[in-house]
Amino acid sequence: MKIKLFILILTLSVFVFPKAQTHRFIYDVPYKKDSTSTILTKENYILDIGPTETKYYTYDFFIADSLISNNIPFPKEMKLNTSDIIVHKNNSNAFSQYDLLENTVLNLQTTDIQNWKLSNENKRVKELNLQKATTTWGGRNWTAWFTMDIPFQEGPYKFHGLPGLIVEIFDDKNNYHFQLAKSENKKALVENQFIEMAIEMSVPITLEKYKTTKLKYYESPINFIKNGIGETNSDQFFLNDGTFVNCKNSREINEQLKNIIKKYNNPIELDKAIVYPK
Structure with missing residues (x-):
């Protein structure tokens, strides 16, 4: 499957963490809200990898932070109560999942490990060398393409543990398909008032x-x-x-x-x- 990679001009120096730096990866995510339907919903999600912590959240939360900062009301098409915020310590199997139910935020602590089976199948897309891996996790069978050219053992949602960044991952029923679309290097730690507010008001459960x-x-x-x-x-x-x-x-x-x-x-x-x- 063709992977859309718009900005992936990365050098080795990008992956050396100075004090207070965030590597941002943005994924295109077409998925089925209704498993019985053929209709796909497409959203963009952000994976922010900091020196010690990784966060995964919908791009709408990035927009929400801008609106909060400027005291602007949310537009009607924003469905902020439909997505989770995923946070975990780098190189850890412990995750904090924040589920937004309108004005209530549930904080579910989970331990998630994917048992990956590495394949000898490789391909080159744009500047990246990709290797295939598969796993069964969360009740679905997944195929992933990762790259050791970007040495982060992270990926979208809770997917992690491969010897490089997960560039693409999809299930065998075509319900979810995560594709890396863009990468950005932030020179400072990324702060998001909306996410911090949600975490602050969350209820452990x-x-x-x-x-x-x-x-x-x-x-x-x-x-x-x-x-x-x-x-x-x-x-x-x-x-x-x-x-x-x-x-x-x-x-x-x-x-x-x-x-x-x-x-x-x-x-x-x-x-x-x-x-x-x-």
């Missing part, structure tokens, strides 16, 4: 409690959000995507949210998918 909370959210998204806001008597509020909720439309929006949650239940880690009531 176990996997069992996580599933219970997601089911509770599904039962009545509107009530869950109102409780998270702390104004259970308020009949008027905004969702993160700009939707205005009031007493006249709350029931309709509640059903819409439930249908969306149930329909778009195709997570990367399929073995952790929530089983919602029929």
Whole structure:
């Protein structure tokens, strides 16, 4: 499969960390929100590798940070409650997964290891030498192409542990496809107010409690959000995507949210998918 690599002019000096530096890699991610559909949604995700910590998040969070800094309201098309923020220490198997449920942020600690099988298959794309690897993880079979030309044992989402950066990775059912599109070298540590705010307000939670909370959210998204806001008597509020909720439309929006949650239940880690009531 052809990989779109727009900016990959990297030299060895790029990979030497001075004090306070971030290497940013941006991925194109076409994926299926609904596994029963052929429709693909395409988003861009950012992988920021710092001296000690790596963060993975949707490009919308980068935009959100700019909006917060300039006191500008979020545009209606931004769905900030649909994506996770993934954080982990470099060369570690411990991950912090921050799941945004409107005004509530769940902090799930996980340990994730992929048992990679290296292949002798190689190819050269643009300036990069790529090697193939495969693994079964998260309930899916994955094929990855990594490069030792970029000596970071990291990749998009929670994928890591190969002897070089993961440039491309996809599952055998074509539900998810991560492709490196761009690289940037930041001379200072990257700070994101939106992400830091989400982490600060997050609630630590176990996997069992996580599933219970997601089911509770599904039962009545509107009530869950109102409780998270702390104004259970308020009949008027905004969702993160700009939707205005009031007493006249709350029931309709509640059903819409439930249908969306149930329909778009195709997570990367399929073995952790929530089983919602029929």
